Amino acid sequence: MIEATNISKRYGSHLAVDDVSFSIEKGEVVGFLGPNGAGKSTIMNILTGYLSLNTGKVVIDGFDISENPENAKKRIGYLPEIPPLYIDMTVREYLNFIYNLKKVRFPKKAHIDEIMRLVGVDGVQNRLIKNLSKGYRQRVGFAQALVGNPDVLILDEPTVGLDPKQIIEIRSLIEKLGRNHTIIVSSHILSEIQAVCRRVIIINKGQIIADDTPDNLSAALSSDRSLAARIEGDEEEISDAIKSVSGVKSISPLGSKEKGAYDFIITPEDGCDIRADIFRKVADIGGALLSLSSNEMTLEQIFLRLTDAADNDEARRLLGMGNTQADGTCDTEMQEETEEEQL
Ligand code: ADP
Ligand code: MG
Numbered sequence: 001m002i003e004a005t006n007i008s009k010r011y012g013s014h015l016a017v018d019d020v021s022f023s024i025e026k027g028e029v030v031g032f033l034g035p036n037g038a039g040k041s042t043i044m045n046i047l048t049g050y051l052s053l054n055t056g057k058v059v060i061d062g063f064d065i066s067e068n069p070e071n072a073k074k075r076i077g078y079l080p081e082i083p084p085l086y087i088d089m090t091v092r093e094y095l096n097f098i099y100n101l102k103k104v105r106f107p108k109k110a111h112i113d114e115i116m117r118l119v120g121v122d123g124v125q126n127r128l129i130k131n132l133s134k135g136y137r138q139r140v141g142f143a144q145a146l147v148g149n150p151d152v153l154i155l156d157e158p159t160v161g162l163d164p165k166q167i168i169e170i171r172s173l174i175e176k177l178g179r180n181h182t183i184i185v186s187s188h189i190l191s192e193i194q195a196v197c198r199r200v201i202i203i204n205k206g207q208i209i210a211d212d213t214p215d216n217l218s219a220a221l222s223s224d225r226s227l228a229a230r231i232e233g234d235e236e237e238i239s240d241a242i243k244s245v246s247g248v249k250s251i252s253p254l255g256s257k258e259k260g261a262y263d264f265i266i267t268p269e270d271g272c273d274i275r276a277d278i279f280r281k282v283a284d285i286g287g288a289l290l291s292l293s294s295n296e297m298t299l300e301q302i303f304l305r306l307t308d309a310a311d312n313d314e315a316r317r318l319l320g321m322g323n324t325q326a327d328g329t330c331d332t333e334m335q336e337e338t339e340e341e342q343l
Contacts, residue, residue: 001026001152001182002047007056009042016042018206019056026151029178031193031214032186034203040186041081043203044156047184048078060152074102077150077181081157083141087130091121091140094129095147104148115146119173135166142173153177155185159192171195209315227266227294229278233287235262241285247272261290 002024009017017039024030032040045051047058049065049072058065063072086094095112104111116122119139124132129140138158145153155174159167174185174196187193193200194214202210202217210217231238235253242251247269254263268274275292282289309315 001028001061002184003057003059004043004047005057005059007043007046007058008054009039009046009051010054016206017046017053020203020206020208021056022201022208022211024182024184026182027180028199029174029183029185029197031197031200032184032203033188033190033193033200034186035188038188038203039206040188040203041156042206044078044080044154044184044186048076048154049073050078050080074148075150076152076154077145077148079141079145079153079155079158081160083137083144085129085137085140085144088128090126090128091116091132091143092125094140095143098144098147102148106149111147111149115143118146118176119143120169133166135162135169138162138166138170139173142170142177146177151182153181153183153185155183157186157188159187159189167192204309204315205312207312209312225268225294227268227275227278227292229264229266229292230258230261230290231264231282231287232261232290233282233285237285238262238282238287239264241281241287242266242278245274245277245281247274247277258290 002022004023005021007017007020008015020039020043032043034040042051046053047060047065049058049069052066058072060072061075063075065072086097089097092112095115096108099108099112113122116125119142121136121139121143124136129137132140142155142158145155158174159170162170171192174183177183178196185193185196198213200210200212200214200217201208235256239251239253242248242264249267249269251267252265254265256262266274266278278292279289309317
């Protein structure tokens with residue numbers, strides 16, 4: 001339904017979109033996730049034909065957006081980051097205006113009524129847009145995107161600036177629309193994308209650094225099963241002892257928060273469960289393991305870490321962590337080989 005091939009966009013000397021390709025099938029609900037400045041809006045503007053591209057090609061349902069913009073655009077409903085609302089119009093007047101602008105052929109009144117009902121603005125249809133709350137304005141933004149019944153919806157950060165209740169309402173609206181539309185929705189908030197999308201494309205510094213289901217991404221990323229430990233004893237002695245445990249990749253001291261005890265982050269080799277060995281080792285050296293818990297990163301933290309990576313090669317490497325084949329052998333020799341790969 002949407003084919004982007006090697007698209008690039010330059011603003012002056014700044015490469016905002018750098019050779020991006022992806023393909024989205026009919027009916028998919030895909031999230032564009034990335035920090036501010038990653039290039040999400042630029043890509044969306046290119047897909048919708050609002051921005052020209054420097055290189056590459058976008059095809060919407062068989063129509064090239066540069067060669068056949070009218071046919072391509074007809075298939076797309078776009079909700080830009082700042083919805084193009086005319087605030088001195090009433091909701092109905094505005095939607096009628098958009099209807100005329102898009103040269104829609106469906107029976108006007110029935111079409112607009114249906115959209116207003118769907119997005120929940122029928123109750124405010126005769127109010128001026130400038131007197132509506134931000135949540136309602138956003139729904140009107142959705143409504144204008146739906147005029148003409150486009151198959152594809154492109155929604156740029158649709159929940160920005162909304163309160164939690166409005167966010168939930170917009171999210172459920174996207175879920176509802178996802179049943180019979182192809183949707184791309186962007187956000188810099190992971191939980192939001194996770195809630196509505198079955199596929200996530202992570203964009204960073206103008207490139208795609210991951211493209212997978214939310215579950216796979218989270219499984220791949222959380223394979224870094226570090227442990228947080230609080231151990232009573234001598235800090236250095238503990239550190240040395242734990243380093244010698246088979247399957248331990250690294251141990252980092254975090255200092256002392258409790259008298260006589262020290263905190264550590266212990267990272268195992270992939271696929272190794274080192275908890276029992278750590279427990280025994282600490283006992284062996286006469287220490288006491290006061291607590292040992294999973295330090296699994298939340299997806300938010302993983303995302304931050306990814307986008308903090310020096311470059312996209314490093315970011316991709318981080319994403320590949322979970323694909324390392326775990327062979328179950330917790331060999332200490334592996335320790336040296338992988339030491340350099342640590343963060
Ligand atoms: P996102 O939507 O992911 O926050 P954008 O696509 O808006 O990212 O921006 C990508 C990069 O391009 C940013 O570095 C931004 O500063 C730059 N940029 C966006 N629009 C323009 C513009 N019209 N002129 C110059 N630079 C721009
Ligand atoms: Mg943006």
